[in-house]
Amino acid sequence: MMKHRLNQxxxxxxLVLARMRRSLSSTLMICSVIGVALCLPAMLYVAxxxxxxxxxxxxxxxQISLFLKQDIAKSAxxxxxxxxxxxxxxxxxxxxxxxxxxxxxxxxLATDHPASSLEQNPxxxxxxVKLKQTDxxxxxxxQQEMQAWDGxxxxxxxxxxxxxxxxxxxxxxxxxxxxxxxxxFALTVIIANTIRLQIMxxxxxxxxxxxxxxxxxxxxxxxLYAGMLYGGGGGLAALLLLYAGIVSFxxxxxxxxxxxxxxxxxxxxxxxxxxxxVGTAVIIGWLASYFAVGRSLAKLQQAG
Amino acid sequence: xxxxxxxxxxxPGSDEILRGVSFEIAEGELVLLxxxxxxxxxxxxKLMAAIERPTSGTVLIGNQxxxxxxxxxxxxxxRKFGLVFQDHKLLYDRNCFENVALPLYINGVTGxxxxxxxRAALDKVGLLNKEKAMPITLSGGEQQRLAIARAVVSRPxxxxxxxxxxxxDESYAGEIMALFNAFQQVGVTVIVxxxxxxxxxxxxxxxxxxxQGLLEVQITEFA
Numbered sequence: 001m002m003k004h005r006l007n008q009x010x011x012x013x014x015l016v017l018a019r020m021r022r023s024l025s026s027t028l029m030i031c032s033v034i035g036v037a038l039c040l041p042a043m044l045y046v047a048x049x050x051x052x053x054x055x056x057x058x059x060x061x062x063q064i065s066l067f068l069k070q071d072i073a074k075s076a077x078x079x080x081x082x083x084x085x086x087x088x089x090x091x092x093x094x095x096x097x098x099x100x101x102x103x104x105x106x107x108x109l110a111t112d113h114p115a116s117s118l119e120q121n122p123x124x125x126x127x128x129v130k131l132k133q134t135d136x137x138x139x140x141x142x143q144q145e146m147q148a149w150d151g152x153x154x155x156x157x158x159x160x161x162x163x164x165x166x167x168x169x170x171x172x173x174x175x176x177x178x179x180x181x182x183x184x185f186a187l188t189v190i191i192a193n194t195i196r197l198q199i200m201x202x203x204x205x206x207x208x209x210x211x212x213x214x215x216x217x218x219x220x221x222x223x224l225y226a227g228m229l230y231g232g233g234g235g236l237a238a239l240l241l242l243y244a245g246i247v248s249f250x251x252x253x254x255x256x257x258x259x260x261x262x263x264x265x266x267x268x269x270x271x272x273x274x275x276x277x278v279g280t281a282v283i284i285g286w287l288a289s290y291f292a293v294g295r296s297l298a299k300l301q302q303a304g
Numbered sequence: 305x306x307x308x309x310x311x312x313x314x315x316p317g318s319d320e321i322l323r324g325v326s327f328e329i330a331e332g333e334l335v336l337l338x339x340x341x342x343x344x345x346x347x348x349x350k351l352m353a354a355i356e357r358p359t360s361g362t363v364l365i366g367n368q369x370x371x372x373x374x375x376x377x378x379x380x381x382x383r384k385f386g387l388v389f390q391d392h393k394l395l396y397d398r399n400c401f402e403n404v405a406l407p408l409y410i411n412g413v414t415g416x417x418x419x420x421x422x423r424a425a426l427d428k429v430g431l432l433n434k435e436k437a438m439p440i441t442l443s444g445g446e447q448q449r450l451a452i453a454r455a456v457v458s459r460p461x462x463x464x465x466x467x468x469x470x471x472x473d474e475s476y477a478g479e480i481m482a483l484f485n486a487f488q489q490v491g492v493t494v495i496v497x498x499x500x501x502x503x504x505x506x507x508x509x510x511x512x513x514x515x516q517g518l519l520e521v522q523i524t525e526f527a
Contacts (some may be wrong), residue, residue: 004412007412007414008412011409011412011414015409204393204395205395205397205406207393208393208395208406209406209410210379211353211355211382211387211389211393212382212383212385212387212406212407212410212454213379213380213381213382213383213385213407213410213411214379214410215376215379215380216379218379218410
């Protein structure tokens, strides 16, 4: 029984492959159309993914500056330093005492600058804290937490640019999603229409087959496989296009990056991406042909 | 094997085509179904092959009442039949071999096993040398024989032919009837619808005569 089932499926696949070989050019054309359609959101995804990877590198610099109160005792300053070093969210702590800060500040000033005539040091002691987590929410929670500490005059998180970047990336991700949904819809229509046309050209065969005892599944099966194969072929075509695009981009961007002393290049997780791309395409192909076959068979049934 | 009991059939918007038909066909019998065109022969054959359902009355095939079958099991019932259609219904986009292969593929028979049976069927109807030919290149008689090969390739227990000699010369018609006789000899139940007077008069078999939707006379002749 099991073997019989398997045989039925193999038979359907062989039939479809034979049909596709017979109309090779149109099969390749359909696959490349699907490939181009799939390739667009995939490329956008790779771009967004890489930008967000790049910002993670930049965010290594994300920090909170803690300016301490002027009248704070030396012991309290040390205690705060300890507290910061023990804090789980903190990766690095740098202390700048007010005298050093003042010296540095004044050395950078022209002698006739009004600030250089100040008698007293107006600057506070400060801790510059690098954080482990760099997303805007956790940075701002930490900033609020530290602001509440005793002896802290001002905790300043320079996070607004990160926020903006994050918002932008979020927008990019949403654009990828929207594009993917739109194109999935387009793919469904393309594949469903292709399958519908094939059913129409094989109308006689379907009618005769039904008359001599073919089950609906038997008739449906080759078309479902055809849809899946179109999807799979399109997915592979998309991968090929994407690969070509990324390789050529990396080649031209490498020179530019070299000028900036960076080794930036587009990074792609091929295994995951291929699986998702081809898998989605196959599923869309199956769904599209399932709808197409269902509708067309119902129509044939009415006519016959 | 096949039993009709007070079978009536009416298509929507038409007169009654069959008006209470009852008969029985035994296993291994060859029966002619005669009557003028429009008498309801094709409809009766369609009821037999579960292509149509009766408006009222019962059609029993084996012991199955076809009116009560779920649509899902009808394909399996149809595989018991070999059907030869009035208009052949050959597929003109493939060669003779592939035409005959269709019922086997539907039954899940493929490969060398299928090839053997296809060649045997083609051989039986005298078309073994034409397996690569396209049906359109065959003569009318050859096309009809190809249709018969397709009908018998899956070794059905019942063979139903609708006007198989319809447009053929007398000699061709004789050949075809000889083929049906040969199938009956090996135990196949054969039902042949025809309006061809020659076929009827030369046949030693029972004939059911349909006239205006009624089974008129049951002629029984013995050779």
